[in-house]
Amino acid sequence: MSRITVIVDGVSYTDEVEPRTLLVHYLRETVGKTGTVVGCDTSNCGACTVHLDGTSVKSCNVLAVQADGHEVTTIEGLAQNGELHPVQKAFHECHALQCGYCTPGMIMQACDVLKNNPDPSEQEIREGLEGNLCRCTGYHNIVKAVQQAAGELSSQAVSS
Amino acid sequence: MIPAQFDYIAPSSVEEAIRALAEHGDDAKVLAGGQSLLPILRMRLNAPGVVIDLGRIGELQGITEEGDTLVIGAMTTYAAVLASEAVGTHAALLSKAIQTVADPQIRHRGTIGGALVHADPAGDVGAPALALGAEFVIAGPGGSSRTVAGDDFFEDLFTTAVGEGELLTHIRVPKHTGWGAHYEKFVRVSHQWSIVGIAATVRSEGGSIAEARVGLTNMGSTPLRAKAVEEALVGKPATDEAVRAAVASVAEGTNPPSDLNGDSDYRKHLATVLTRRAVLAAAGA
Secondary structure (H helix, E strand, O other), X not given: OEEEEEEEOOEEEEEEEOOOOEHHXXXXXXXXXXXXXXXXXOOOOOOOEEEEOXXXXXXXXXXXXXXXXXXXXXXXXXXXXXXXXXXXHHHHHXXXXXXXXXXXXXXXXXXXXXXXXXXXXXXXXXXXXXXXXXXXXXXXXXXXXHHHHHHHHHHHXXXX | OOOXXXXXXXXXXXXXXXXXXXXXXXXXXXXXXXXXXXXXXXOOOOOOOEEEEHHHOXXXXXXXXXXXXXXXXXXXXXXXXXXXXXXXXXXHHHHHHHOOOOOHHHHHHOEHHHHHHHOOOOOOOHHHHHHOOOXXXXXXXXXXXXXXXXXXXXEEOOEEOXXXXXXEEEEEEEOOOOOEEEEEEEOOOOOXXXXXXXXXXXXXXXXXXXXXXXXXXXXXXXXXXXXXXXXXXXXXXXOHHHHHHHHOOOOOOOOOOOXXXXXXXXXXXXXXXXXXXXXXXXXXX
């Protein structure tokens, strides 16, 4: 067993884990962050996407021990003071989901896209989300939601 | 699925990592960015007793310039290579190829050295590295270090010159400042290994090709460099007709695989088409 200390959604956790434990399983089963889901188990689908030190990763493709000393943000850490994050709000308003299974990863990756490129074109959004699969929506409303969130985030940045 | 059990070692220096390799020998696997190794462990295609994680070794990360050479640490992520202005300016071919690797999340974790040593013939980093004349710096026991030329690095499927007890520490890429570059990758869906990929970089002079370098992905058990085509392109105008003729023999002597995506002959045909496209795009035509 290895002892790791990881900050998850702003709270520090210290746990004993087997080195083979995947970060996604640590988040779900030890920390209880079940908002992050396992989709494909082959690192294709992106449903398990979280931020590691502020950058998107597929948490089924990272060992928990690799996150030792680092900071993880999951879908559960996005809302602040009960207020949905603008990307979450836009997914809700644009109906950017049907079954919802891909949504946690899709939103985390959309946040990463917007962090690096606050005003992406439709093509840039589609390419930014290419590692996240959705089998319901045809992506159309997901792209619309990211566009709406980009608008809201940039107007927030102007007014603050 | 989850990996079989293993012990985990995270050395903080190359020296420590080499010592760990010497101690555990065959039973150890080296973990770089993990974007190929972790799926392999999860699917239980391999079950090492010990995993040696290079992620805590600072000296293996980053990009520096030494005169006419870019020195890229083996643990530099794809994302860091893409963000590097120096690579974009002096080795644009590498950036163009890496843009096509997997997806953003994988590029945040995956490393250039991990991909090179993994040596998947369908991987997109080997061909541009060969085309750019990269050299490979390999550390061994007792602080030793040797440099291997591109032509000698890739030995076979998933096999490189990095021997037992050794680590790739850096690659040295000669600057190709002002060269046009293009990576032409043929896939059925965006998120796929190359069926065939062609890396081309060209120095143009007054509408003609002064020098060209061409690397081939998935046209054999290793990445290949098409030296005969490079020579045939010298002095040719960057026109469809001239380039078509110069690259017609690109698949000669290659032995590409046959699989569900296409048989060997199909890949040979693809290579000629894609090489023409890649060279013309690199020449800005």
